[in-house]
Amino acid sequence: MAKKVKLKKTLVDQILDKAKIVHESLAINALEGELPNDIKREEIFKTLALTGDKSGPVIGIVQITEHLSEKKLAKISGNKKVSMIPQKDLQKTTGYIHGANNPVGIRQKHAFPIFIDQRALELGQMIVSAGEVGRSIRIDSQALADFVGATFADLIED
Incomplete structure (x- = not known):
């Protein structure tokens, strides 16, 4: 069980609290190091920005253990093709640095x-970044999708 530490709320936590959306704040960096015992790698999702x-x-948004299919995302989003936004353009496009992109923010x-x-x-639930490297939230998948207006689809490379 992860140690329960009172974490300073991120902007994402504050937005979700204001909207009265139940979520759990976590201090994990999914890209590095060991995960607490109560967290499985496949629960952790990365938020990818493409154009x-x-x-x-x-x-x-796909599991960190999987690869996004650009073909599938292009098709479902009404594009002929999509490509990753270059890291140097990421912050000015989304407002977040690599590793901190999150659907709520x-x-x-x-x-x-x-x-x-x-x-x-x-x-049923997923873990996504909370807008800061090393911070995440665990949230009901449908609640998150409803809040950010997301669509569920098969996005994984076969």
Whole structure:
């Protein structure tokens, strides 16, 4: 069991609290080091910022253990092709640095289409970044999708 420490609320925590959306604040860096025993790698999702040839920026959210299929994301988002936003352009596009992109914060500032891999719905809950490197939230997958206007779809490379 992870040690329960009173964490300083991130902006994402504050937004979700204000909206009365139940979530759990976590101090984990999913990209490095060991995970607490009560967290499985497949529960952790990465928020990827891409740009479509027709739509402009589009957000794809997949498990950190999987690879996003750009083909599938392009098709579902109405693009012919999508490609990752270069790291040097990431912060000016989404407002976040690499490793801190999150659907809640992005949705507050931008109306980018957001797609979450359907495995999140199957798991029931998911862990995503809380907008700061080393901080995450655990949240009901459907509640998150409803709040950010996301669509569930198969986004994983076969």
